[in-house]
Amino acid sequence: GAGVSQTPSNKVTEKGKYVELRCDPISGHTALYWYRQSLGQGPEFLIYFQGTGAADDSGLPNDRFFAVRPEGSVSTLKIQRTERGDSAVYLCASSKGQARETDTQYFGPGTRLTVL
């Protein structure tokens, strides 16, 4: 089936604005993850959902960042009062079920966020 999709692919915004980034996981994958990746670095964990609930949100940098997954499928990452330091590629990944299956994560192409 289709892979993980993310929209938009690119987002340019001004400092202080609010943005929403969307992720559509692989059908049937109950686990969903958000990472962000800066140039020349590896993905940095933000949050992990198991179903509708956030199982681990320890990577969210501050309270300007929030993510939801209301129906256990599509997820939205929301960033309030954006700052220039938020500029990065935001990656979404999904995986089957729980436990060992979460070690194999399938990534989407990412949303490149640029804050001017």
Next chain:
Amino acid sequence: GQSLEQPSEVTAVEGAIVQINCTYQTSGFYGLSWYQQHDGGAPTFLSYNGLDGLEETGRFSSFLSRSDSYGYLLLQELQMKDSASYFCAVRDGGWGKLQFGAGTQVVVTP
């Protein structure tokens, strides 16, 4: 602190063998994974080691030594399409949360 160390860049010719080392220092350890990422693309899962030893998947193999906090990815019979960044990642706690290294850029030359 917690860290994963891997070389920043490796260059090799087509047909050669490349080994990318990864050493880790984490509060816990539940497995080492490897991902490939082409420029502008999504990371793609390559392999996972939960126990010591060698895992082989086609031209790629991955090794883990938990006592040495060390693993490597071996790329054999290099092809031009293998030019990409390769990341090691550790699950150091609960399910789902991966900690990635900074990546190794592999450059394959003709």
